[in-house]
Amino acid sequence: MLTQTFIHCRTWPQTQEPEMGSFGMEREKLEMFEVGPCKDSYERGFLIGQRFSQRIKNRVAADTILQNQLRPFAQTPQSESLLKALFHNNQTKFPMYWDELLGTAAGSGVPLLDVSFFY
Numbered sequence: 001m002l003t004q005t006f007i008h009c010r011t012w013p014q015t016q017e018p019e020m021g022s023f024g025m026e027r028e029k030l031e032m033f034e035v036g037p038c039k040d041s042y043e044r045g046f047l048i049g050q051r052f053s054q055r056i057k058n059r060v061a062a063d064t065i066l067q068n069q070l071r072p073f074a075q076t077p078q079s080e081s082l083l084k085a086l087f088h089n090n091q092t093k094f095p096m097y098w099d100e101l102l103g104t105a106a107g108s109g110v111p112l113l114d115v116s117f118f119y
Contacts, residue, residue, distance in 0.1 A: 045100035049107025056108040056115070063118065070117050086116070 033051055038044040049056065060066060073079050090098045101119055105112040 041096040041099035042103040042106075045103025045105075046107035047103075048100075049104040049110075051107075053108040053110075056104070056110050059118065060110055060114050066114065066117055071114075074113055083113075090116075 035044050035047045105115040
């Protein structure tokens with residue numbers, strides 16, 4: 001089954017003068033990215049990962065909780081059973097989500113662990 005997905009991304013306000021009748025609010029640029037048709041969730045995730053690779057990498061690099069707490073914890077023996085259970089549950093209970101997550105990680109070039117912590 002082929003699926004099609006629309007991704008809407010809000011960007012920061014443009015530095016333009018407000019239009020008349022806008023009540024002084026700055027206009028925002030709304031970016032739309034169309035994905036599909038895709039043969040499966042992995043392909044959809046891969047295409048999303050490719051398109052937003054730099055944003056995903058920037059998000060990972062800027063996330064101090066990920067850098068200073070989650071990644072170090074993930075390297076400890078205590079995290080092993082927790083991460084195995086998390087991955088297993090996502091795979092079995094939400095297989096389409098899991099496949100999209102795998103695709104997003106592959107498409108963006110960001111490790112699955114990092115993507116799974118914030119996706």
